[in-house]
Amino acid sequence: xxxxxxxxxxxxxxxxxxxxxxxxxxxxxxxxxxxxxxxxxxxxxxxxxxxxxxxxxxxxxxxxxxxxxxxxxxxxxxxxxxxxxxxxxxxxxxxxxxxxxxxxxxxxxxxxxxxxxxxxxxxxxxxxxxxxxxxxxxxxxxxxxxxxxxxxxxxxxxxxxxxxxxxxxxxxxxxxxxxxxxxxxxxxxxxxxxxxxxxxxxxxxxxxxxxxxxxxxxxxxxxxxxxxxxxxxxxxxxxxxxxxxxxxxxxxxxxxxxxxxxxxxxxxxxxxxxxxxxxxxxxxxxxxxxxxxxxxxxxxxxxxxxxxxxxxxxxxxxxxxxxxxxxxxxxxxxxxxxxxxxxxxxxxxxxxxxxxxxxxxxxxxxxxxxxxxxxxxxxxxxxxxxxxxxxxxxxxxxxxxxxxxxxxxxxxxxxxxxxxxxxxxxxxxxxxxxxxxxxxxxxxxxxxxxxxxxxxxxxxxx
Numbered sequence: 001x002x003x004x005x006x007x008x009x010x011x012x013x014x015x016x017x018x019x020x021x022x023x024x025x026x027x028x029x030x031x032x033x034x035x036x037x038x039x040x041x042x043x044x045x046x047x048x049x050x051x052x053x054x055x056x057x058x059x060x061x062x063x064x065x066x067x068x069x070x071x072x073x074x075x076x077x078x079x080x081x082x083x084x085x086x087x088x089x090x091x092x093x094x095x096x097x098x099x100x101x102x103x104x105x106x107x108x109x110x111x112x113x114x115x116x117x118x119x120x121x122x123x124x125x126x127x128x129x130x131x132x133x134x135x136x137x138x139x140x141x142x143x144x145x146x147x148x149x150x151x152x153x154x155x156x157x158x159x160x161x162x163x164x165x166x167x168x169x170x171x172x173x174x175x176x177x178x179x180x181x182x183x184x185x186x187x188x189x190x191x192x193x194x195x196x197x198x199x200x201x202x203x204x205x206x207x208x209x210x211x212x213x214x215x216x217x218x219x220x221x222x223x224x225x226x227x228x229x230x231x232x233x234x235x236x237x238x239x240x241x242x243x244x245x246x247x248x249x250x251x252x253x254x255x256x257x258x259x260x261x262x263x264x265x266x267x268x269x270x271x272x273x274x275x276x277x278x279x280x281x282x283x284x285x286x287x288x289x290x291x292x293x294x295x296x297x298x299x300x301x302x303x304x305x306x307x308x309x310x311x312x313x314x315x316x317x318x319x320x321x322x323x324x325x326x327x328x329x330x331x332x333x334x335x336x337x338x339x340x341x342x343x344x345x346x347x348x349x350x351x352x353x354x355x356x357x358x359x360x361x362x363x364x365x366x367x368x369x370x371x372x373x374x375x376x377x378x379x380x381x382x383x384x385x386x387x388x389x390x391x392x393x394x395x396x397x398x399x400x401x402x403x404x405x406x407x408x409x410x411x412x413x414x415x416x417x418x419x420x421x422x423x424x425x426x427x428x429x430x431x432x433x434x435x436x437x438x439x440x441x442x443x444x445x446x447x448x449x450x451x452x453x454x455x456x457x458x459x460x461x462x
Contacts, residue, residue, distance in 0.1 A: 053094050057092075058085065079386035101388055118140075119391060120391060123240075134147060145300070147459060153206070163360060170202035178194075200319055386415055393407050415450075
């Protein structure tokens with residue numbers, strides 16, 4: 001046996017020596033040609049012969065590379081294009097090199113209703129300078145820790161305590177601006193921009209303990225920094241491995257790298273200012289994060305970078321979603337005067353004095369049902385996050401929507417497609433707030449995915 005092993009080793013060594021000798025004798029172009037052929041062969045074998053998703057229908061180009069996924073995201077209407085793919089190929093469609101979209105009601109609970117389907121590396125694009133956060137972490141224990149710390153900030157008691165701040169720095173400030181700059185004047189008002197400024201000022205108060213004063217100043221560099229950083233997202237979410245190399249990212253997206261640096265500097269300075277302000281005893285997210293920095297409890301602590309990122313993510317998660325939803329509501333009310341008039345009459349009854357303010361406790365579903373119905377219907381038609389939220393199929397694979405999906409495959413359920421499913425919502429493309437006042441409204445609400453579903457659903461739903 002030893003003689004046989006020795007003979008095999010000698011034979012292997014001799015073969016290796018011959019191969020090295022051949023490489024030395026070959027010119028550089030020949031070596032490059034051989035490597036190129038080997039890589040091409042590997043690509044063809046992996047893409048066509050060993051393709052784990054070959055049984056799943058979809059456009060041919062989707063299997064060739066991840067650049068098809070980049071194209072979808074960069075189009076700005078990926079959810080519409082994916083819905084068209086479902087109309088063509090069925091409820092289970094391959095939309096990328098290792099990505100499958102599933103337009104199936106049962107798949108929502110199966111994929112998002114547990115922690116077996118972990119968040120994919122897509123979310124690495126939302127990690128700032130190596131610091132994770134409640135939205136981006138793929139580790140359930142870390143998510144639980146972040147949620148324990150920040151959840152009190154979403155409680156009704158905390159929000160009630162901040163209601164005057166929200167009214168003064170946000171809503172009343174914007175209404176005063178409307179009165180002085182736009183009311184009774186032939187001036188165009190861009191509601192999308194104004195609602196965006198409103199959301200930034202309110203969330204600035206909640207995340208940093210101070211307003212950005214964007215309603216008054218019309219802009220703030222923080223918003224520009226976020227917008228600049230977002231431009232790299234189609235690449236960083238499709239090729240998430242690149243997020244592990246910040247220097248390379250800085251070379252590829254120098255303006256985004258500078259914007260990220262500015263965001264962190266702003267967060268750091270805001271935290272320092274709040275810590276120095278001993279007179280500010282307001283209970284808000286900043287207070288919760290500062291308390292977590294001092295905590296010696298292993299399950300209730302935040303590192304300094306984590307606290308800075310948590311503030312940023314509150315802004316990221318809340319500004320566009322809020323302002324977009326408000327804009328769509330205004331747009332739909334403008335298109336449907338009868339709906340607008342009915343809502344107006346409900347609000348007049350609740351606020352007979354136009355100079356009064358309406359507290360949240362007086363604006364709940366049971367007190368202003370038509371307002372609630374309008375908001376539910378507007379966000380059904382135009383969900384703030386219309387695409388699917390990617391998850392990874394667990395070990396052993398899973399049958400989803402009647403199709404076996406191999407382990408490691410990225411799967412997602414497109415919210416826009418579910419909320420426009422005719423089998424759930426009659427006349428799904430029509431704006432009909434009355435559907436939310438019917439007897440089956442609670443059943444319909446189960447398929448309203450504005451805040452996602454399950455243990456990783458948006459903490460701001462409350």
